[in-house]
Structure formats: C-alpha cells, structure tokens
Amino acid sequence: MTRFFTPQKAHPADKSAAAMLTDLSQRCGMAENRRDNRRHLGEASMADKSTDPVAIWQNMMGEMEKGFNAFATKAMETPEFSKAVNQVGGVSAGAQKQLGDMMEKYLLTMNLPSRAQMVGMAERLQGIEGQLNEIKALLHQLRNNAGAAGSGFPAAPKPPRTKRPPSAAGEPK
Amino acid sequence: MNAAAGLDLASIPERIQSEVQRAIQRSIKGVEYIASSGPSLGSTPKDILNVRGTMNLYHYRPVADEIYRVPILIVMATTNRGYILDMVPGQSFIEFLLKRGYDVYMLDWTAPRPEEKSLRMEDYVLDFIPDCVRQVQRDSGETDVTVIGYCFGGVLSLLYGSIFAGGPMKNLICFTTPVDFREMKLFQNFSDRRYFDVDRLVDSVGNVPPEMILSSFEMLRPASRAASQVQLWENIWNDEFVKSYRMFDRWATDTLPLAGEYFRTITKDLMWDNKLYNDTMSVGGRKADISEIKVPFLHAVAEHDHIVPYDAAKPLIHKIGSTDKEEVILKGGHVSLVAGVNAVKRLWPKLDSWLGERST
Numbered sequence: 267m268t269r270f271f272t273p274q275k276a277h278p279a280d281k282s283a284a285a286m287l288t289d290l291s292q293r294c295g296m297a298e299n300r301r302d303n304r305r306h307l308g309e310a311s312m313a314d315k316s317t318d319p320v321a322i323w324q325n326m327m328g329e330m331e332k333g334f335n336a337f338a339t340k341a342m343e344t345p346e347f348s349k350a351v352n353q354v355g356g357v358s359a360g361a362q363k364q365l366g367d368m369m370e371k372y373l374l375t376m377n378l379p380s381r382a383q384m385v386g387m388a389e390r391l392q393g394i395e396g397q398l399n400e401i402k403a404l405l406h407q408l409r410n411n412a413g414a415a416g417s418g419f420p421a422a423p424k425p426p427r428t429k430r431p432p433s434a435a436g437e438p439k
Numbered sequence: 440m441n442a443a444a445g446l447d448l449a450s451i452p453e454r455i456q457s458e459v460q461r462a463i464q465r466s467i468k469g470v471e472y473i474a475s476s477g478p479s480l481g482s483t484p485k486d487i488l489n490v491r492g493t494m495n496l497y498h499y500r501p502v503a504d505e506i507y508r509v510p511i512l513i514v515m516a517t518t519n520r521g522y523i524l525d526m527v528p529g530q531s532f533i534e535f536l537l538k539r540g541y542d543v544y545m546l547d548w549t550a551p552r553p554e555e556k557s558l559r560m561e562d563y564v565l566d567f568i569p570d571c572v573r574q575v576q577r578d579s580g581e582t583d584v585t586v587i588g589y590c591f592g593g594v595l596s597l598l599y600g601s602i603f604a605g606g607p608m609k610n611l612i613c614f615t616t617p618v619d620f621r622e623m624k625l626f627q628n629f630s631d632r633r634y635f636d637v638d639r640l641v642d643s644v645g646n647v648p649p650e651m652i653l654s655s656f657e658m659l660r661p662a663s664r665a666a667s668q669v670q671l672w673e674n675i676w677n678d679e680f681v682k683s684y685r686m687f688d689r690w691a692t693d694t695l696p697l698a699g700e701y702f703r704t705i706t707k708d709l710m711w712d713n714k715l716y717n718d719t720m721s722v723g724g725r726k727a728d729i730s731e732i733k734v735p736f737l738h739a740v741a742e743h744d745h746i747v748p749y750d751a752a753k754p755l756i757h758k759i760g761s762t763d764k765e766e767v768i769l770k771g772g773h774v775s776l777v778a779g780v781n782a783v784k785r786l787w788p789k790l791d792s793w794l795g796e797r798s799t
Contacts, residue, residue: 318454327666330662330666335660335662338658339625339659342625342629343624343625345633345634348629348631348633348635349631349633349634353634362644396490399487399490400490402487403486403488407578410578424501425506426506427507427508427542427579428505428508429503429505429507430799431792431796431798434799
C-alpha cells in the first residue's frame, strides 16, 4: 500500500483556505487553484491572518459549513430520518404518478401533446441519431478495413504499438 | 496577542483598494457569468465506435508517434458523464494518457430511455462491457485489454473481471471503487430496507430520475452547495477559479437517471445484502467472486472521499485474487482524485508509471 501525501509544508495562507474547503472545491481540486491564486496575487504577504477580515470571513464560512455538514450528517444517520424521508419520498412518487396521469387526460382533452407523446418524439429522434451513429461507426470500420486491404481508400494512420515504458527504454521518467 | 497589534497598518490602503477593485470586477464578471456559456468540455478528438441505447463506445484518436501495445478501455460510472475525465486541454486525463502513448477507448453512458427501464445488471456486465471489449479488440487488433473503472464503473469492471476471469482483461485499475456497502453509511441509511420501498419506487417511476440521484449526492454534504455559491461570488473576479467552478459544477449537476431494474439490483444485492463483500454476488446466474481476478491490479482511493468512504473501498485490495496488486491512497476527494490540479500532480503520474510497465 502506498500513501502519497503533499510533500511541501503548508503555507500560512493555506490554512484559512484549507479550513474552508467545500464539497465542490474539495471534490474538484479548486481549493488548490485557490491557494495557487492567493500566492500568485501576493496575498501570502499578509503577516497575521487573524487580522485579515477576508481571511476571518472565509474561515468563519468554512467552519460554519463544516459544522452544518457534521450536524446534518449526524441527523441523517438516524433511523427516524430514513423513515421520514422515505415516507415523504414514497408519497411524493405516488402523487407525482397520479398527477402525471391526470395531466395526460387533461392535455388529451385540450388536444395538446402530452409529455409521453413528446418523449415518444424525442425517442424517435434519438433512434434516428442512433442509426446515424451506427452508420458512422460502420463507415469508420469500412474505412479502416479498406485501408488495411490497400484498396485506395485513405485509412486513418495508426501509430505502431511498439512503445516501451520509460524505465525499459532508458528515458527519464 | 492583541489583534490590533498584529495588524499591518501600511497594508490597509492597499488592501482596501484591492477589495474595491474586486468588488467592481465581481459586478462586471457576474454579468459575464450569467450571459456566457461555460467552457467546452470533452473535446478531445474521438470516433464513436458504437452506440446502443444508453451505451456509447468512443475511441480517442492517438496523438503519440508510438503507442503501447495494450489498449485501455475506461468504464465510466453509470450515474455521471464521462467528460469528467476529459475536461479541458491541460486538465484532461484522456489527453494525458494519449500524450503518454496509450490507446484509449471509453465506455460512456447517456440517459437510459424510458423503454430501457428494464435494463438489468446482467445487461451491463454480460452484454455492454464484453461487447465493448470485443470492439476494442477488433479495432486495435490486440487481444489484451486494460480496463479502468471509475467509481461504480469500477464495480461493473470487477463484476466483469470476476466472471470473465480467463481473459481478455490484462490489467485492472479501479478508482474509488466500493466493495463493502455497509460502510457507505449515509447511503445505507437513505436506502434502509425497513423504510425504503425500492420496488414501489421503480414500479412507479421506471427509471430513477437524475434529480433523485443528485439530491442523494448533495445530501451527503447539505451545506456545501450554498457555501460553494458564496465561494463563487467571492472569487468571481478570478477567471481561472470561475472556469474551474463552471466545469466541475456542470459535471456534478449533469447526473444521469438509472435504469429501474438495474437500480433495484444495486439496492437489493449491494446496499441491502452486501453481496460483493460477502462473496455471494451473481449476475445473470453466473457467480461473481472478485477473488477470481488474478490480473495486475491497481486501486486508487481518496483520503477525503465522502461519496465512497475509504472504509467502503479498503477491503478490495485484500479480496482481489491478484498477486501483483497495489493500493494508493491519495489526498483529495471523490472527484479531485481523477480530475483537476490534484489529479494532474498525484494520480496521473502514478498511474502512468504503473501501467506503462504492464502495457507492452
């Protein structure tokens, strides 16, 4: 098992940014962009983060978010929560279906296309798109086969499958 | 220490000026943000080899003069779009692989149509993946194929690999792949069998709507969407931040519906009965035991993954039958493991050095 940790020591400016990692930024590496930007903009020169109102605000937001997430997670781990959510979810799924059926009848009376009909149209369009893609795929295959047979059709050039890993080839990694 | 004593008085005017400029920039850029479309994603040149309903097989055009012998088939998670691995030039895993000399194919998914609600786990594991593997073999002219599975794509790859243990899979790489579903605590609670009537849901809605999938992801961190909006406003003057935000936000909200029968199996077999972990999983009547997988195996997991917590992914390395196997734990979250600055520096080079040696 290998563990890869960040090798460099955390910059003082990183602390407030790291503290306010949000779900999206944490998931997507934006927090790192943000740290790099802060360095780039010279904000790291702020000697004491405790007096920087922006850092205080960011820190406070981060702490609030973490606190709320932790609180909500605890609440959501209870069986009561599961029961309540699934009751609501079950009722709303049923109600949604009934409402959908009613709307269908209403639209039919009004001589308007229903959602199901629109979905049907979309499906037919998707079907046509699918067939076009199949034709494209067949043409692609045909072009490759034709090229391989040397029948005059230009085949997409394929690089040779001879690459060796840098360690075997003696290249620097 | 007194706060005022630590205040750098000389920097105050500069600081105020900078904040005023940013406030102006926020207003200008805010309008631009609303008026403009986001960056174009998933634009690495590719050919569509096959489209069959929800299944799409792409081949990315090689860019290196010389490529490794063994092609790669990436199996994407069924809940999300594959362009997370092909964001923009410089931040694209696909582009990275192509430049490093790999021949890359991707099995990506589109929203299953209403009539595809009856797609079952066996359609994915015994039909879609083997069909794509055959097409990769045919297109590349090679028998061996490396399979890379991301998140639930990893679960599908494990099921495929354990059923087709005799080949042609040469290497298997999984990113943040859960095997012990008891450890996905919140998802477990959301789908508690005492209260969650999966049959009723699937029978009434058909395919599970994407809004429901998205809400269940967002409920794992309920404050984070609001906080990320605040962060966006704070940083809207910063073009790089906004570009990155838009890319990832678009992907995160671009969730796919799940085929009803497939969702029913996931809930009953994996969430409720934890069959993959208990070695009792079968697909279409064929036993899927991951200890049958003997090919070289790499599992990359994220230290701060809130969607697939480490405890849910941890047993995989012990359960897999391979002798050549490695687990890497990287800093980051579920998505930053594979995309973004984090991945460029950490996962991608590691994967390249591991896979290059096994791709000849």
